Amino acid sequence: MEYFTLARVIHVLAVVLWIGGVSMITTVIIPAIKKFSDPKKRYETFEAIENTFALQAKITTTLTGLSGFYMLYVLDAWDRYTQVQFWWIHAMTLVWLLFTVVLFVLEPLILNKLFEKYSITHPEKTFVFLHRFHWVLLTLSVITIAGAVAGSHGWHWI
Numbered sequence: 809m810e811y812f813t814l815a816r817v818i819h820v821l822a823v824v825l826w827i828g829g830v831s832m833i834t835t836v837i838i839p840a841i842k843k844f845s846d847p848k849k850r851y852e853t854f855e856a857i858e859n860t861f862a863l864q865a866k867i868t869t870t871l872t873g874l875s876g877f878y879m880l881y882v883l884d885a886w887d888r889y890t891q892v893q894f895w896w897i898h899a900m901t902l903v904w905l906l907f908t909v910v911l912f913v914l915e916p917l918i919l920n921k922l923f924e925k926y927s928i929t930h931p932e933k934t935f936v937f938l939h940r941f942h943w944v945l946l947t948l949s950v951i952t953i954a955g956a957v958a959g960s961h962g963w964h965w966i
């Protein structure tokens with residue numbers, strides 16, 4: 809059972825570092841960069857920050873997924889996916905899947921090129937969209953964390 813507790817520790821630490829970073833980007837970095845008047849400087853600064861964070865995010869999402877599936881395996885709790893009161897298990901999996909697809913597939917294949925193009929041709933619209941997208945991800949993540957902490961400590965309100 810110590811391995812289970814270790815997995816929980818890794819899970820929570822990875823989530824803190826990962827979603828903490830998303831919060832910093834959403835609430836501090838994008839608003840600060842939006843104030844730059846030069847679109848090229850905006851693009852270059854954001855790219856430099858996001859590229860540095862992307863590696864950390866890839867590591868922490870991977871650790872979150874591995875530790876999460878390991879806990880489900882040890883608890884033998886796969887049937888939670890069929891029960892509505894465990895909506896927070898669905899939410900965790902959804903948030904993890906969203907970030908995994910964005911970080912490992914969409915960003916390297918499509919989003920980086922689109923961002924480079926549109927941040928120069930349509931700088932305002934691009935940053936408004938980028939900011940909204942980050943707010944959606946952050947909001948979903950925060951609701952998920954609240955639900956997961958409450959749910960895994962026995963508070964089911966459905």
Ligand code: HEM
Binds near residue numbers: 957
């Ligand atoms: C594939 C993705 C994931 C799986 C399979 C997974 C699975 C789990 C499991 C099995 C638990 C323990 C439940 C229990 O003790 O009854 C847990 C706890 C938790 N998870 Fe996840 N999780 C995943 C992703 C995430 C994500 C993306 C977040 C955050 C956005 C997250 C945040 C949490 C939190 C905060 C806890 C509660 C820890 C505690 O209070 O002890 N998980 N997760």
